[in-house]
Amino acid sequence: MQMLKSILRGVGQVMFQGNALSGALMLAGIACNSLLMCLFALVGSAIGTCTAVVLRYDAGRIRDGLYGFNAALVGIAVPCFMPIHAGSVLLMVVACVLSALVTRLFERQRYVPALTAPFVLITWAMLLLGHVFPQLQLPATTAVDTAESFSLVRAASLSFGQIMLQGNNLLTGLLFFLAICVNSRKMGMESLVACALCLAVVCVPGVSTTSVNNGMYGYNAILAVLAVANILDIGTWTYVKALIALILSLLMQYAGLHMGLVTLTAPFVLSVWLVVLYQTFVVKTKQD
Secondary structure (H helix, E strand, O other), X not given: OHHHXXXXXXXXXXXXXXXXXXXXXXXXXXXXXOHHHHHHHHHHHHHHHHHHHHOOOOHHHHHOOOOOHHHHHHHHHHHHHOOOOHHHHHHHHHHHHHHHHXXXXXXOOOOOOOOOHHHHHHHHHHHHHHHHOHHHOOOOOOOOOOOOOOOHHHHHHHHHHHHHOOOOOHHHHHHHHHHHHHXXXXXXXXXXXXXXXXXXXXHOOOOOHHHHHOOOOOHHHHHHHHHHHHHOOOOOOHHHHHHHHHHHHHHHHHHHHHOXXXXXXXXXXXXXXXXXXXXXXHHHHHHO
16 A cells, blocks of 8 residues: 555656645546556556665655656656557666666756656657657657637646646646645645746747647646745745746747757756756855
8 A cells, every 4th residue: 555655646746746646636637638648657657666666765755756756757658659569668667667767866966856857868768769660659640730719728727737748638637736736735826826827928929829728838837836936945035936947948848849849848847957056056155
């Protein structure tokens, strides 16, 4: 039972919720969109957590699910970007084990937190591998460029859903939001405010309304605000720094989308790292 709770917390920690019920609600949200992705998320978190157990990493961090969430995201990425067959499943297992190892490497340095960087780096490596082995690529699809009006409900819901690569079901985003509120109403309110702020980009010239409706501008901003406001020790002016991280994540996402990159959660990671490094090397240096 304790191992199951750790695995569920691993899913919940994708949105900084070290709560087994939050993880279960997130899995339910994924299942609303894709039962296969739900299974791979659960298996991924289990592989990452078990890898940490076998390697005798810190028991408290294992219990809190901190070796499971990157592996859960890696697990979701496989059916999202690849066809499912023996080769891709084997790759998923190896990648989930690697996610725990990379997370541990990040813990050995004191400059920046790991966040979802292991997931980003490993998934990018898998996508590059797909160019070498075409059998690891899904068939190419052609996007139809049509005019679309802004939908507040769809954009808000998918902004939450895209945190875990879920961009097709409105109920998914609602369950993700509830999963945050179950553990922390404060974080739930912060995520809602962050979502509202980032949707304002729909008024910016050059921003695709379709991308906003699909949640592509919201998910990194939500994660950035939650991390800066709750997880990291960034001193005073917390919400000002959270707003700066939100703006940076939006700018990076805008640049990434226009360059045709699969950004994943890289804008979130980089924006938070910039805030942390500023706090460490500028603010603390002045105080000393």
